[in-house]
Amino acid sequence: MDVMVTEELTEELAGELPAEAVEEAKGRAATLLLAFRHGNQLAFDHALDRLFEEQAEREVTTLLTWIAAEAVRKAYAPEVGDRVLRAMARRAPRDTGAVHVDEEGVDAARLIEAVAAGEVAEVRGLVATTPDTTFLLGGLLQGVAMMLPLLPEGELAEITAELRRRHGGVPAGVPEARAGV
Numbered sequence: 001m002d003v004m005v006t007e008e009l010t011e012e013l014a015g016e017l018p019a020e021a022v023e024e025a026k027g028r029a030a031t032l033l034l035a036f037r038h039g040n041q042l043a044f045d046h047a048l049d050r051l052f053e054e055q056a057e058r059e060v061t062t063l064l065t066w067i068a069a070e071a072v073r074k075a076y077a078p079e080v081g082d083r084v085l086r087a088m089a090r091r092a093p094r095d096t097g098a099v100h101v102d103e104e105g106v107d108a109a110r111l112i113e114a115v116a117a118g119e120v121a122e123v124r125g126l127v128a129t130t131p132d133t134t135f136l137l138g139g140l141l142q143g144v145a146m147m148l149p150l151l152p153e154g155e156l157a158e159i160t161a162e163l164r165r166r167h168g169g170v171p172a173g174v175p176e177a178r179a180g181v
Contacts, residue, residue, distance in 0.1 A: 025056060029063040038131035106130055108139020 028051060035043035051060055072081045107126065114122040130136045148156060 021059075025059040025063050028056060029060045029067065032060065033064065033067065040132040040134060042134065043132075106135040106139055108136055108143055111136060111140055112143045 028047065032044065032047045032051070035041075035047055051057055072084060075081075076084055111123065111126050114126060127133055127136065151159075
């Protein structure tokens with residue numbers, strides 16, 4: 001889309017909505033872009049569902065277009081920008097509902113090793129540098145599931161009882177694992 005047309009749409013949007021509503025729409029657009037950029041399909045779908053509930057599609061679409069046009073304008077000379085946009089339009093996937101996911105960037109094995117070694121700073125660093133922790137936690141859960149069969153008899157019950165004690169107490173009807181000890 002041409003930068004002039006996009007700026008006109010943004011001005012029209014600003015003219016139709018109070019400044020506060022424009023800022024809210026920018027926030028919704030940023031939330032949607034971040035979820036897409038970081039490959040978080042759940043967050044993307046949730047943000048999109050909220051937009052559909054609020055019937056704010058036009059405003060957010062305009063703002064996303066404005067953001068894209070600004071990025072192209074800043075990165076490319078005017079005569080090159082249109083070629084880049086045309087090339088992107090040709091390469092656009094038919095199904096645009098899915099978010100590109102980068103699971104290869106997630107190192108759950110390093111997380112498990114850091115947790116086992118008690119390296120708090122490394123655990124924090126791994127979590128902080130993972131754009132979408134969904135996959136990191138999924139890998140951690142998979143690692144725990146693989147370790148469960150290796151636990152000696154009764155250890156799992158003790159671990160879950162301890163977790164229940166630490167996080168919300170013991171629900172009624174759940175026997176204490178160490179009650180017989």
